[in-house]
Amino acid sequence: MNLNPPVAIESVDGLLSLLADCGGAWDTPDRTGDPVDILDHGLQVAAVLAARHPDDEELQVAGLVHDIGHRLRPGDEAGHGEHAAAAVATLLGQRVARLVALHIPAKRYLAATDPDLALSPESARTLGCQGGAMTPGEAAAFEADPDFAAAVALRRADDAGKVVGSCVPGLDRWRPVVSAVAASTAGNRT
Secondary structure, eight states: OOSSSOOOOOSSHHHHHHHTTTOOOSSTTTTTOOOOOHHHHHHHHEEEHHHTOOOOOOHHHHHTTTTHHHSSSTOOTTTTTHHHHHHHHHHHHHHEEEEEEHHHHHHHHHHHHHHTOOOOOOHHHHTTTTOOOOOOOHHHHHSSTTHHHHHHHHHHHHHHOOOOOOOOOOOHHHHHHHHHHHHHHHHHOO
16 A cells, blocks of 8 residues: 555545554654654543543544554654545544644644643654744634634643553554444535
């Protein structure tokens, strides 16, 4: 499978296969980035969101898939959120895709507004190529976004989901949740 061209994931099985392929794949091609692979990171983020936001399955699924853009376009730090969003939009719907895309602006927002923000060394390094901390005007506009709170929740879970050896449920736990979100999306299209 050539993962470099834009990819639209059209089935739950296809998405779960891509996620499984993220085991042993890293956010940086040379593995100097975050200390867990893309699959482990997504599973950790989804688990954090499930604990903190148990009634928002779309947010949980956004956490699971938010970094697949690193696998789809290795080395594109600035664009990985948009690549992932484009890949899942048809299958998982616009809200999930939007939250995935917003995880980078949410990092920029928190860098500007949270003096206690503790980014991983890799997230701190990539902040510059992703636009740096938001200006006050950008931050105010972001706060007005209807998905603001969920995007910030996803970003905070993103920062928490980089623990080597963390014991979280595997992909099998997420199949029914991903399937339900996909079915809801398909139902909204008909």
